[in-house]
Amino acid sequence: MAKTMTEKILGEHAGRDVAPDDFIVAGVDWAYVQDGTGPLTVRQMAELGVERPARPDRCILFIDHASPSPRRELSNDHITLRRFAERTGCILSDVGEGVCHVLATENFISPGELAVGADSHSCTGGALGAFTTGMGSTDIAVAFAFAKTWLRVPQAWKVVVTGRFPRGVYAKDLMLHLIGTVGTEGANYKALEFTGETVAAMPMEDRLTMANIVVECGAKAGLFPSDEVTRGFLEARGRGHRYRPLAADPDAAYERTLSFDVSGLEPTLSCPHQPDNTKTVGEVAGVRVDQVLIGTCTNGRLSDFHIAAQVLRGRKVHPKVRLLLTPGSRQILREGIGDGTFAALVAAGATMTAPGCGACVGVHDGVLGDGEVCVSTQNRNFEGRMGNPKGLIYLASPAVAAATAIEGQIADPRKYL
Amino acid sequence: MPPRKGRAWKFGDGISTDHIAPGRLFHLRSNLPELAKHVLEDARSDFAAQVKAGDFVVAGSNFGQGSSREHAPTIIKLAGVGAVLAKSFARIFFRNGINVGLPLIKCDTDGIAEGDELEVDLAAGQVRNLTRGTTIPFTPLPPVMRNILDEGGLVAHIKKHGGLEI
Numbered sequence: 001m002a003k004t005m006t007e008k009i010l011g012e013h014a015g016r017d018v019a020p021d022d023f024i025v026a027g028v029d030w031a032y033v034q035d036g037t038g039p040l041t042v043r044q045m046a047e048l049g050v051e052r053p054a055r056p057d058r059c060i061l062f063i064d065h066a067s068p069s070p071r072r073e074l075s076n077d078h079i080t081l082r083r084f085a086e087r088t089g090c091i092l093s094d095v096g097e098g099v100c101h102v103l104a105t106e107n108f109i110s111p112g113e114l115a116v117g118a119d120s121h122s123c124t125g126g127a128l129g130a131f132t133t134g135m136g137s138t139d140i141a142v143a144f145a146f147a148k149t150w151l152r153v154p155q156a157w158k159v160v161v162t163g164r165f166p167r168g169v170y171a172k173d174l175m176l177h178l179i180g181t182v183g184t185e186g187a188n189y190k191a192l193e194f195t196g197e198t199v200a201a202m203p204m205e206d207r208l209t210m211a212n213i214v215v216e217c218g219a220k221a222g223l224f225p226s227d228e229v230t231r232g233f234l235e236a237r238g239r240g241h242r243y244r245p246l247a248a249d250p251d252a253a254y255e256r257t258l259s260f261d262v263s264g265l266e267p268t269l270s271c272p273h274q275p276d277n278t279k280t281v282g283e284v285a286g287v288r289v290d291q292v293l294i295g296t297c298t299n300g301r302l303s304d305f306h307i308a309a310q311v312l313r314g315r316k317v318h319p320k321v322r323l324l325l326t327p328g329s330r331q332i333l334r335e336g337i338g339d340g341t342f343a344a345l346v347a348a349g350a351t352m353t354a355p356g357c358g359a360c361v362g363v364h365d366g367v368l369g370d371g372e373v374c375v376s377t378q379n380r381n382f383e384g385r386m387g388n389p390k391g392l393i394y395l396a397s398p399a400v401a402a403a404t405a406i407e408g409q410i411a412d413p414r415k416y417l
Numbered sequence: 418m419p420p421r422k423g424r425a426w427k428f429g430d431g432i433s434t435d436h437i438a439p440g441r442l443f444h445l446r447s448n449l450p451e452l453a454k455h456v457l458e459d460a461r462s463d464f465a466a467q468v469k470a471g472d473f474v475v476a477g478s479n480f481g482q483g484s485s486r487e488h489a490p491t492i493i494k495l496a497g498v499g500a501v502l503a504k505s506f507a508r509i510f511f512r513n514g515i516n517v518g519l520p521l522i523k524c525d526t527d528g529i530a531e532g533d534e535l536e537v538d539l540a541a542g543q544v545r546n547l548t549r550g551t552t553i554p555f556t557p558l559p560p561v562m563r564n565i566l567d568e569g570g571l572v573a574h575i576k577k578h579g580g581l582e583i
Contacts, residue, residue: 023559023561025581025583036443036446037487039446039447040446040447040487044572048572048575048576065443066443066444071444073444073445073448074444077446077447117485118485119484119485120483120509122485134485134509135485135513136485136486136512136516136517137487138487138513138516138517139512139513139516142571142575142581146580148580148581149581184431184479185478185479185482185505185507188479188505188507189508215509218482218507220508274431361440361443362435362440362441362443363440363441363443363444367441382433382435382482383433383436384433384435384436384441384459385440386440387439387440387441388441389439389459
């Protein structure tokens with residue numbers, strides 16, 4: 001029987017052939033939490049009466065959401081996570097290291113693996129040809145305790161991407177366009193499997209951006225083939241030995257096939273308060289903006305800051321705009337310092353925050369005031385997301401974000417590229 | 418589980434976990450009784466203070482979209498809500514609801530108005546609208562999920578079976 005990537009990976013982890021809608025118990029290669037969900041996982045481990053995870057070297061605790069801590073309650077949650085890691089031997093990623101999904105893909109997740117995280121954007125690892133998905137704290141407590149989880153095998157959709165991205169249009173624009181087409185719950189419970197000539201040529205950083213945001217149309221996972229691009233990414237991080245090629249069988253059966261030709265795409269934004277409320281930049285250009293955020297697990301990688309610097313170098317951030325930069329990891333921060341990217345952006349008027357989630361979660365580092373408008377490279381724009389239900393959030397690519405920071409209003413980046 | 422009776426509180430489409438348990442209250446996540454005092458506050462400011470034990474949250478499509486924060490279904494349960502009825506649920510919220518023992522019912526909610534008296538019968542797969550004299554059928558949960566819910570959630574399930582028993 002020809003298999004999708006989803007069926008191959010979940011079958012290997014269940015120890016039997018699987019089909020869509022099967023309920024399975026599967027072995028888990030990686031389980032992780034962050035500081036918003038981890039303290040509850042620790043408490044649920046205690047409820048379960050389990051002292052120590054089955055495989056502590058495969059359990060990771062990331063402090064990234066409120067990092068460094070802005071409040072004593074959160075400082076105490078961080079202590080809970082640090083003590084748990086110390087007691088159990090789990091891996092701890094502390095303040096300043098970066099966002100869980102950026103680090104999990106840089107350092108841990110490999111092709112063909114199954115990873116579960118107590119964060120909805122745990123789907124990011126699909127970029128590496130792994131099956132990775134988000135769950136709640138109790139599910140991750142069980143995954144910590146037994147190195148297993150239960151899953152319903154999702155129906156898979158084939159997403160075929162063809163064409164060349166026009167100047168000023170990126171993987172982020174494609175995904176916002178896809179979410180606008182499918183709707184925020186259009187792919188609920190599905191696994192999206194990306195393929196096609198454009199995907200084959202796509203750098204890993206773009207694949208990571210795309211896999212990260214599939215949850216915004218409801219998908220359980222978003223998988224890319226593991227190929228030479230994957231090998232290069234792993235080798236550059238000293239993990240070349242973890243490479244294995246992986247793709248769906250050519251005649252695998254999909255519930256649905258979606259096709260996108262990117263050559264006609266425009267820079268695209270999601271308008272308040274839903275990711276599927278998409279418009280092209282021409283339709284919303286001119287909307288006055290107070291804050292711009294470039295970073296997060298969606299677009300906080302080095303190539304994202306390179307694009308921002310390409311737009312902003314030698315120019316100035318508008319005097320009425322706060323431009324915030326939040327690198328996805330310490331490694332990205334170091335590389336961007338090393339090659340002069342952050343010097344150029346700070347000279348243009350940007351403010352840097354610690355690697356982590358930054359303003360995206362609404363806890364710190366740029367909470368919006370009443371009626372304020374933010375253009376952000378993050379992945380969701382729900383009412384209240386950035387700490388204030390009276391704030392308005394537009395989602396966009398780093399290029400749109402940078403052009404907007406210059407003009408103080410939503411702007412088309414193509415004139416600056 | 419015997420049928421439950423209560424009053425309907427109506428919500429719209431796309432209620433997100435940011436409406437239910439907002440990020441601005443992140444610091445209360447290790448203090449769930451306090452966080453529960455703000456449940457759904459950013460969708461309806463009158464709800465948290467006035468909801469009574471056994472009442473129902475009745476919503477449109479894609480209830481619980483967004484974050485994986487399990488605190489969202491947990492504080493709905495802590496507030497005393499007997500069940501959430503919606504046209505559809507986001508995947509992670511649905512799984513979390515079952516794991517924490519909060520009944521979630523996918524059904525047509527258009528025939529329910531604010532304040533209607535409802536009786537929810539999980540075993541029969543029926544919502545009876547006592548105010549309007551109508552019955553709304555729903556498809557029961559798949560057996561794996563129903564077992565976890567009936568046993569009181571995932572922690573109770575694991576304690577009973579000593580592991581995942583699906």
